[in-house]
Each structure stands twice: as structure tokens, then as C-alpha cells.
Amino acid sequence: MATSSTESETATPTVDWLTVALVLGGVLCLYYLAPLVSLLLSVPIGEIVGRMGDPTVVNAATTSLLSASISAVIATVFGLPLAYWLARSEARWTNAVLAVVILPLVLPPTVSGIVLLTVFGPNAPIGAAASAAGFPLTRSLAGVVLAQTFVASPFVVVTAKAAFESVDRTLEHASRSLGKSQWTTARRVTLPLAAPGILAGVTLAFARAMGEFGATMMLAYYPRTMPVQIWVSFVSLGLDGAYPVAIILVVIAVAALVILNTVAA
Amino acid sequence: MATSSTESETATPTVDWLTVALVLGGVLCLYYLAPLVSLLLSVPIGEIVGRMGDPTVVNAATTSLLSASISAVIATVFGLPLAYWLARSEARWTNAVLAVVILPLVLPPTVSGIVLLTVFGPNAPIGAAASAAGFPLTRSLAGVVLAQTFVASPFVVVTAKAAFESVDRTLEHASRSLGKSQWTTARRVTLPLAAPGILAGVTLAFARAMGEFGATMMLAYYPRTMPVQIWVSFVSLGLDGAYPVAIILVVIAVAALVILNTVAA
Amino acid sequence: MLAIDGLTKSYGAFDLGPIDLAVDEEVLAVLGPSGCGKTTLLAAIAGVTDTDAGTITLNGRDLTDRAPEDRGTVLVFQDGALFPHMTARENVAYAAASTGKIDELAATLEIGDVLDQRAATLSGGERQRVALARSLAADPSALLLDEPLANLDAPIKRRLRDELRPLLSSLSIPVVYVTHDQHEATAIGDRLAVVNDGVIQQLDTPSEVFARPATPFVASFTGSTNLFQARVAEEEGNPVLEWADHRFDVADDEYPVGVDIWFCIRPEYVTVVDDLAVEGRNNLDGHVRRRVFEGDGYRIDVTPEGADDVLQVTLSPPDYDWLDLDDRDRVRLSLPQDAIHIVGECDRTDAD
Amino acid sequence: MLAIDGLTKSYGAFDLGPIDLAVDEEVLAVLGPSGCGKTTLLAAIAGVTDTDAGTITLNGRDLTDRAPEDRGTVLVFQDGALFPHMTARENVAYAAASTGKIDELAATLEIGDVLDQRAATLSGGERQRVALARSLAADPSALLLDEPLANLDAPIKRRLRDELRPLLSSLSIPVVYVTHDQHEATAIGDRLAVVNDGVIQQLDTPSEVFARPATPFVASFTGSTNLFQARVAEEEGNPVLEWADHRFDVADDEYPVGVDIWFCIRPEYVTVVDDLAVEGRNNLDGHVRRRVFEGDGYRIDVTPEGADDVLQVTLSPPDYDWLDLDDRDRVRLSLPQDAIHIVGECDRTDAD
């Protein structure tokens, strides 16, 4: 016993890679968590519960969940075909299109909001026309969705593109050669095989939409989403006003993500 | 000929799915592009070229590229082990950890910045210690990197996790059974097989770091990154002042992403 | 010498072990149905899964808490687990100390032609050959093979099986060869461990296991399809078995009179007595119920008089032709005393 | 009837076609080395790749601009392309109109046992059987097979090849069978198209293609390893070939005197004259350079006197034993006039 235990010690003198990994990963997790814990600790639980019934908070939560859901759906409906095309096309300019898709990520959201205003604002042709038709694109749920979709939908496209690329094209050819339409092929072969990646993308998009602030602030402001409400609370009341709303946002977002992933998986 | 052409027409009466896909995807691309085109058209090219030599712009560009690169590297170094662990661990609480990783996405960046301040601000223990050691964590490049890492690193973790999951665990077991350490196995088996997904994650993180505004504004403000500089220009000079800097940001970010993907691929 | 003591591992509702095994410089075949824990046992020895209790030592070195790469054991996976981003050569080189070793193994395993192909383009047989070459390149102190031939087509499987036997023996290291195929297990193993539900049911030479299965499970899993319940009695001081209307002499006198036991007899040991007039202690009459051609011979199902069971007899084609049996024919069978094996006492254990 | 007219497709530096082909209710084997464009040809017929020019019609219907699903052609991919998220049964059901059809095909292709396995767990042979069943379930008007046996181990390949021939013939539809294996092509094809560099070099019955290759490439690719340059001459009004120090009578009088041509003779047609005293017009003396055992026979390389070339002769084992040849022995070979085939005039075309 003594011998083997000595051997065992000399046999693993190198730094354990798993330990290094766990330490590095743990540091990152702590880095994510520390501010959140600090956030949670800064507000008594009673205060949070109290604010949960506050109509402005309820309205903001409703608006956020509704708009983020609509944005995620729009991002999926419009993004999946684009992702599929990006994954499948042999055209040289797919890279140019991909660059376009990544641009909203690079652009600071506030700038995104400002440039979106130049297109959808009440003074721009599209915005004015929509407004005249009784469907204003700013200061409305539509505006919120426009802003969230702009910043969040690239996640669906980028992630779903990778998922589609992982589906062997031969399988699609096989399906069509067996007499199935492109639509049937997509539904029964491509989508099921790409589903996990697509779900990850939709999750990211939903999360990003829930957290969207800069562009929403510029494009819509009303109806207030939770991030805007946090901002308003902060500006009016300082950190003490903003923290409870921020905590409620985090709780709602996490709950929504858990539900999204449980239902879909 | 006439017969077969008639047949061909009757044989494809359904709406062409590809067309629908391209229309939907095209709409999304237009949605991304329209504001950007509007942005590009709003400023004469001479003005942009003129601003490119502007020391504030040069400084901001340098800071952005430097900090986003550092953030991407940190996100990779710390994020890959975590992603690997998330992909490989059978522990039940991986989902809890994953939720923690997604939280920075959900949190509005400004709120992230505020809560980061409560941990890394000069008054908080960590911040004070670092500051005393001559390495202030706010109002410094370190602060910029902290902010960018917080919002951008989850992309590396989430995307790399999916990439690692796609690597058959049996291959790792085989490698280790052949006498190779965990480290060698990771380097020669897991990483090469997961490389495309990891690269996608690093790209997303870099892009997000380049565009980071809200948290940076809170935590650092100085030295100014391009998004902060855009904001400063907007507030002091209006759109005419902000647009050239925004365009330069977009150009630099796209160039950096192209280089990143070309070099890595 | 690979020694496993009191190894246990539970996952979900499944419990493996406790397993005690000692494998010398020999090939130990581990035979069992899917889900019996045999792959888990290999994984535990290789260190790629953790265990709940027990120790594993190899040539005196305690492996129990060592990392997989530090055990000297090499595990060959069912599908080969070749690295898909490498060529066959790179796969072998991954584990090989020198290029000379690669060439030598390529020659031994006849993979010289495919060395520069990507792993993904190899056929099933080529893949397993490369996987074997790679595992041998690592110079294992013990080799663990997890159903290496399971996903191969039958002829390839037969050919590789024939090649594997001498190759594995020549290594002079402990080899554990896991399979669910009884033919593979007997062809390759010096000794044979039959595993069911996480427990070793029998561990012996293949011929001993096949001739004298220790449990009803081993009997049926190794093809002793004639497995029946009977009662031990005594005639003139010798043990006999009472089954249906018959009494058979048996060699085994281990069980007391009055006890209910399981006995079995392999179908190839049952003979058809060509003359219905011939009397014998262990003869038994019945009727032919079915005749089945099985490629290399015939199987005859016989219903003994006074019993509902079916007794199976296998006949070579010449014997079958000579006997010229038809369905419902009355036949006299002989169950040689030495071929009747008492598996054990009846209890709650079922035959399957 | 599947008709292809003037089909062309370029990608990168490679040009396919123009291809003209008419495939009746027969099996057309398309033989060519990898990269010759044969897979692209199938993909173009199936509509899964686009073409630059040309038309494709099937039973009079113009397929050229139709979607793959609207062509009535079914393509069987090299690796089967089974849907991995489905079982074997679900794969077949994907294309089948009724469950009856599934059972029928399962019986025909002997996949009943594996129907409920996931596609990923099937062996190579099983995978291809399921892929075939699935393709037949779609009730094709033309069947296109892309090297369906290429990734299988040799014995499985042989067995499936033997089964495929009658199965494909029984379909009574145009079948295009692409392969790089000359044995597969001859075993399965009613007719044989040899493709190189995107162009059909020869299209005829397998025996005709093998006996009378139209180009040096076809000759060498179909195993006419004895391929040489010679000059056409005339003796007593009959054509002869001048090669090395020899003159051979030939049956072919198509080429004018003085022209340089390629001629070939298959190694199995060259005979060894047992008595060096026997004289004959088409005899030729040489020395044995090498003897190679090839499993089903022997190959002898002979250096003719007055030439640097090597002439190959194949011998059956009994013939080889009887002749009792050694290296450097002097032998007399006979090249039968009828076996000598003039491939064509020499120009910039190379033998390979």
C-alpha cells in the first residue's frame, strides 16, 4: 500500500489540467456572479417583493416578456432562412452577408438606435407612412420590437448557421431525390438535425432582447421595457430605485430561459 | 419542347420555398443594412477620411482594438475551460452554471456596469487593493477590459460549449487511454475538432467587445473606446460629429473580424 | 497480471459488481448481453469512468486512483474511435514512439494501403485494424477491447476474429476482450467470464463454461437450449433425475435426494437412436415437432412423451439424410449420462 | 429511357462533358477513376447539382429544369446518406407509400432484423441495404447509384454485388451505376461507359470494352496492361505491326502503312509456348523478369528480346506449376493475331 501510494504521487507531478480548468472557469463564474450577488445583497427581499406588485414594474415586465418573445419569434422566422442560405450557398458574397449580420453586434446599441431612427423615425419616409397608417414605429411596442430584433436577431442567424452547416448536405439531397420537397426536407431532415443549435441561438436572442437597452431607449422608450424602467428608476431614485427592478428582471429572464429550454427540449 | 415546358410549370405550382427563404432573409439583411447605409450616406467620404487622422479617433480606435483583443483573449482563456466543463460535466448544477453564464446577456449593460462598480470600484475591497497596487480597475484600460469581458465572454462560453459537445467524448477517452494527458488530449483532439465553433464564439465576443458601450461607460469612460467616443461626439456635436466615428468603428470592426477569421481559418 | 478486487459502480438503477478478477498474460473474454455492465467494467479498468469501490492493480501497481493515461491500459472502442481529423497514419503515430513502429504495425495489421486515408473514409474492417494498430503502438501493459468486431459485417468479423486470436496471444500481456457474441468469445478467449446484471456468473475455460454452465443464465446464453427442471432421486445408491415420465442416470452426486434442480444438455450431445428396439437407461421417446435447416446442419425439435417441453437435437447433414425424419415421426433419443449437467438447485432464479 | 444530350458542367479547372447518353431499361455501369466526373454526372441527372448546358429527359419528360424531387430519379449515395435521427424503418418509411411496401423491401433486402435500429448503429453492409430499400420505396423511374459498395469490406462487397445484379435488372427501369472498380462495373452493368476527365471514352458491352478498348486510357484502366506503340507495315498485302525486333500479323486493316499506332493485348491472352523449337508468325522470345503470385493465379513479367518494355502474362496455378519457370529463363510467347487490338493512332494522347 505504502509503495503504490508513493508511486501514485510521483506519477502525477504535473499541474492537474482539470484543476487549472476549473480554477479558470471558476474565476469567470465568480466574475459573472459577484456583481449579481452584490446586486441581490444590496436590496432586502421584502423590498423586491414589494416592488413586484408595482404597476410600473408589472407593465415593464409584461412589455419585456412580450416584446422579447415577439423579437425572438421574428428573429427565428426571418433569421432561420437567412442562416440556412448562409450555410448552404456557395456564393462568394455570403461572407459579405455574414459581415452585415454581425454588424449589429459591433455597433453600440445606442448608435443602432439612432441610425434606426433615421429610417423608422417619425420624420423618415417609412416611419411617417407607418405612423400615418396608425402603426407608429417609434414610441410603441413595434419600436421596442424593432430595436430588440435589430440587436438580438444576429444571434439566431450566426448560431443557426453553424447548426445548419453541421447538417450533412448529402442528407438533404437524399431527401429531395426521394421525392420530398424542399419544405418537407427542411422540416423533417434539416430542422430536426439542427434543432439543438437553433434552440441555443433562439435562447441567446431572447436573452439579448430581454436585456436590450441602448437601442430601445432611442427608438421606443415607451412602452417601457424592464431595462428602460431600470434606467428611469435609476435616474429618478438612484441605485436604490434601480436595484429591485434589476433583480426582478434577472429573475424573470432566467425563469423565461429555463421555460424556453425545458419546453423546447 | 412545348409539352415538357407546360409540364414543368404545372409540376411546381406551390410557392417556391427558396424564394420565401430568400425574401425573409433579404428583409432581415435589409433591416440590418438600411440603417448602416443611411449612416454611410449621411457623411461625405472626405469627412470620414479627415476624421481618421483625428488624434481622439486614433486613440479611441487603438483603445477599442487593444481592449477588445485583450477581452477576447481573456474570454477565450477563461471561457474555454468553463465551456469544456459545461459540455463534459454530468453534474446536475451545470444548468445553474449555464444560467449564470447567460446572465450578463440578460442584464442591460449599464446595469452590469453599475454592479461591476460595486465590486471593482475604488471603494470596494478588490478595487481598492488593485488601485493601491497602482493598477486601478476603473477609469483605465483594465476597467474597459473588465466591462467588455463581462458582456462579451458569455459568447465564447455558450458557443464553445456547443462546439465541445459536438466532439465525441469517446475520442477523448481513446486519447487518454493511449497514454496522452488531459492537456495533450485537449490540444490535439478536442480543440482541433471544436475549432470552428470556438472561432465563431471568439468572433462574436470580439465583435460584442468592440461594440460595448453601457458597461464601459460606467466602469471606465477613460480611456475612451470608440463607442464612448461616438457617444461623446454625439452629445457634444450631434449626429454630424458622431457619424464619422461610427463609420470608422464599423470599418475597423469589420476589418478586424475579417482578419481574425482569415488568420484563424 | 491485472487484478480487480471488489470493484463496484452504480448508475441509475444499475449496479455493477462487486467484480473480482485476475487476468494473467492471457486473453480473458467477457461475454454478456447488452447492458450487462461489461463495457462499464472495461471503462473502469481503463479509468475513463469512475468507480464506487474496489481496487485495480496491474503488475502490482495500484491503478485505482490513477488517470487513464497513467495506467498502462489501452482501451479499444467498439467503433474504433479513430480521430476523424487525422489520417490512419496520424492516428497510429499519435500513440507510436517511432515511425519504425508504425511501419511494423501497418505490416502486421495489413493497413499499409490505407495509411494515408482520412479516418472517415476507411471501411469498417480497415477502421478496426487501424484502431488496433494505434492501440498496440501505445505499447500497452494491458489491452482492453470493447466489442471491436460488433459493428462489422459477418465475413469481415470472421476473418478479423481469426487474425486476432494469435495476435492477442502474442502480446503476452493481460487482454480483456468484451463481446456479446458467444462464438467470438470462445474463439478468442483463453478463459471466459460470463456476466449478467453486473455480476460475473461464471469464469472458466470456454469449453468448461459451455459444457458445465454454472447458472441457468449461463446455460441459455451459451446455447445449452435444453434446460429443464427435475427432481433428484436415487436408484440403487446412484443419483438419478426424475423428469417428465423418465428417470436418467447422472454423474453428479452433489445434490441430496428430493431437491428440485435445473439440468441441461447441449443439443449436439443428444443422439437419435436409429433402432426403436434398442433399450437404454437414458433413452427417451418423443415425436418430431419441427425440423430447421441452419446452414451448417439441421435442428430437430422433439416433444418427449409425457412432457410439454421441447428437446432440441442438432444433426449433421449426412446424419440427417440417413435418418430421413419427417414431422410427427416417433424417435428415440439418447441423453448420455456424462452430457447431462446439473446447473443448480431451483430457487427464485429463472432460466432467463 | 433516360436520355442525356450535350450535358456540360464546369467547376474550377474541371470540365464535365459534353455527355451524350441514352439508358434504356438496363443497368449502365459508369466506370472511371476518382475525380473523373462520374459523381457529378449522377448529381446532374438527379438534379442536386446544376449544369451549364444540355438536356436530360426521362421517358420523354424533360427533367433539365426540374427540382430533384420532381424528376422521378432516385440517387443512392456512396455512404447511404441514411437520416441519422431515424431508425432504419423510419428511413425506409420516409420514402414509402405504405407499410406493406416497407415489409416487402425489408424482406427483399434482408433488413428485417435491423429495421428498428438507429441508422448510426448499422454495419456498412446493413446501411447500404437500408439505403437501397429506401430508394426503392420511392418507386423510382430511374435509379442512380454512386459507388454504393465503395466503402464496404471486400467480402460484403462481393456478396452485395452478387445480389444487386438480379435486383437491379428486375426493376425494369434505367439504372446508372457509378463505380471506380472494374470488377463491379463488369459484374453489374449491362453496358459499360468508361469516363475519364469528364468525357465518355467508350460506351459498349463490358466484354467489348475489355476486349477492344477505344483509347489507351480505357485499355490501361480495364486491365489491358500490355499497351505498346508500334508502326503499321505490310507483308504480302496483309497488315503487320512492327514492334521491337518483331513483326506481328494483325486482324485489323483499318490503318494505313507507316502510321504509328497503340496496340494492346490482355495478359490472359498471351500464351507461353512450351517448346522453344516451335516457330510461329506471332511468336516472340524473351526472358522472365519477375513472377508474382496474385491469389487466384500468377503473373509473369517478360522482357522481349530487342525491347525495353515488359510484357505481362497471366498463368493459372496448374499451368504455372507445369511450366516450372524461374527468373531469367528464356521463354517463347505467342500473341494470337485475334487478341492483338489496335487502340488507335499515336498522337499527343498518353497511355495514362
Add this chain to the structure above:
Amino acid sequence: GGGTSASIAILSAGSLQNALANGLKPTVDVPVTIESHGSTTVARMIAEGKRDPDIVSVADVALFDEPLSPSWHSVFTSNAVVLAYNPNTEGGQRLADAGRERWYEPLAKGAIDLGRTDPKQDPLGYRTLFALELASRYYDDASNLKDRILENDQLYPETALISQFETGSIDAAIAYRSMAVERGYEYIDLPNEIDLSNPQYDEEWYSTVSYSLPSGQEIQGGPISYGSTIRRMSDAALEVFDAHTTGSYLDEHGFLRREQFPTFEGAVPERVTRAVGRTSGASASANQPDNRSGATQSVNQSRQRTAPVKLSSAVSDITVLH
């Protein structure tokens, strides 16, 4: 247009957000939507057509010269520059000890982590410079406070300043009195000569300091004056405007309603003055002393240049809505 007849949209300076939402909103019958950004952002958004509110209120009437140029506006309240401090930090305590008469001493010694906003970006930033300059003159022993106190690393965006201050990262911040009152900060009330709150000191005292914006615009010192204007005239807008510019909620939120407020500038529609209960004459008299900010030369000219255009658009709005 953005503001619909259903509710009145107010686009306001961030410092008014809380007062408007919790002070004004409950006192009016008309539904009100309030959107707040930094004053400069508010001005930019309207000038560049990104917002079209019914009422716009900014924290410095100078913004009604450039970039906004409404035909008229009301100056309805003031605020004061105060020195907020965090009593829980050492530096904050030092300031508390120094008090109203000696606050600048610990600051000048560099013993305090001070936060302020960027003079290039918002009025509070340059008003901080004015206050320090005025303090240098006001106190006998406080020469050159700007040079002694100001450091570049004191600059924060307003939001960051609040967070830094509330999290104790900085000991003290130059803030508006309303912010300090609303959030319950401890603060030092500076003398009126310094705090830019009293129009009384305007001409001979506040106006002696100035600051140049990056745009080249010269900002002259003057009392803090919140300005508001109606961009889309309606009865509802008038009702809200009246309550907004004259309501007592302003006092509760720390704003300073001097007795001369509200005063008017430009071509004020009579409906407005009637609704607010002031005469046009008052506007004319208020016009002169209050006009300190804006371009130093020919302010009136530039206003006259733009007024007719804006007026006509305002008139057409009125006509339509009648």
C-alpha cells in the same frame, strides 16, 4: 407625429424625470408620458428629428438657442449647484466637517475624490467650472480653485457619476440641488454667489465667467434656468404646461422657484400667457435680464432670424388642432 392627441409627451432633462413622474403627473388630468435624457441629448434628438414631443424641457435655456430654436420658451425654475458628499467615506466626512465656508480647502488639498460631469457634454459640467471660478473670487483665501481642484479623472458621464457616488467610489460630487434632495444625499448648500441659483446675481456676477464648447459656442455664466416650450399646441398641452411650469411639486423636489418665474422669451402665443396667468408684458420685461447664455454676440439677431419660421409652424399646429 410622435405625440398623439391621447396623451401629452414631455421630453425632459434627466434631472426633471422624478419630479415630473411623481410630482407633476398625479396633479394633471391629462395622461402624460415622460421621456428623459441628458439635456443635451434631448436637444439633439429634437434638432435631428428623432423625437417629436408636445412639450420639451431642458436644464439650460441656452439649448433653446443652439441647437434648438423654438419661437418662444418659458423659464420656469432654477436649481443650484451643490456639493454632495458621502458621509460614510473619510473624504466625505472631511467635507462635512469643513462645511459651507471652508469646503474648498480639503478639495484643494487633494484629500477628496471628487466627481463631476464633463463640461463638454452637459450643463452641470461647465456650471461646475463656473462655480469654482466664482468661489475663487468669493472666498478671500481661495484663489485659483479651478487649477487646484480640477483633474481630468474627475470626469464621469452623469449616470456613472451617480453610481460612483452612491457606491462610495467617490467622496463627493458636484450635483444639482434637486438630485441631492430627491435622493437624500448629504450636501453642502453653497452660497448663492456661487451656486448659480439666483437671477439676482446674474448680470454683475455670474456673467463674468464663460466656457467654450467644442462646437465653438461660447457659454456665458448665468443662473441655472430650466426652460420649457410647447411644440404642439393644444388645450391639454397647455394644461400640462401650466402645471409643469408653475406647480409646487418643483419645490418638493428641490428645485428653486424664484418669485419672478415663470418668465417668457420670444414670441409667446397669447394662449400660453393666458393659461399660465402671466401677461405678455411680463415676458418682455423678463426677456432682458435672463438672457445670459447663448452666443455672446448677436443673440437677439439669431433669434429674430429663426423666429418667423418657427412661429408659422407653431401657428399652423394651432390652427389644425383648433
